[in-house]
Amino acid sequence: MKQVLTLKYVVNKGGWATLCIGNITEIVILNISYLHDSLKELAQSAIELKTKDETSVVFMDEPGEHKLILKKKGTSIDYELRWYKDWASWNLTSEDNFEPIISGTTTLPKYINLVRENLIRIWNEEGPEGYKKKWSEHDFPMREYELLKG
Structure with a gap:
């Protein structure tokens, strides 16, 4: 069965963002805190x-965090979104203490394009100044944007 991956990263005000992530059967909406530079890490994962063959992206909430695990097999990527009740990335809970949320398979080109499309949309909507004003702690990931925008 063909798997579909959807990603839409939206920068909100006050150091918060949301990510809508979905596969062929479900969509999950994550709250993302400025405490971690998730957009940059998302861009780095595509690069x-x-x-x-493997990378991950952390999306911190307050409290807890989601972690997107990406494993490449040829030109395919298996992905799994995990929920941690505390910050595993800060060693406040075990990496093994998670709840699986959503998973599936996509292709490497599809994943890279989804990340690229989000960066371009955020750049067009916010620009680096607007992004910094909303996201406060972190600058727009310009280097990654330049590498991915094609």
Whole structure:
């Protein structure tokens, strides 16, 4: 069965963002805190998967966090979104203490394009100044944007 991955990252005010992530059967909406530079890490994951077989992206909430695990097999990517009740990335809970939320398979080109499309849309909607004003702690991931925008 063909798997579909959807990603839409939206920067909100006050250091918050949301990510809508979906597969062929469900869509999940995540709250993302400025405490972690998730957009940059998302962009880095698309770049890294060109040469690495596995990477992940952390989306911190307050409290807890989601972690997107990405494993490349040829030109396919298996993905799993995990929920941690505390911040595993800050060692406040075990990496093994998670609840699986959503999973599926997509292709490497599809994943890279989804990340690229989100960066371009955010750049067009916010620009680097608007992004920094809304996101406060972190700058727009310009280097990654330049590498991915094609």
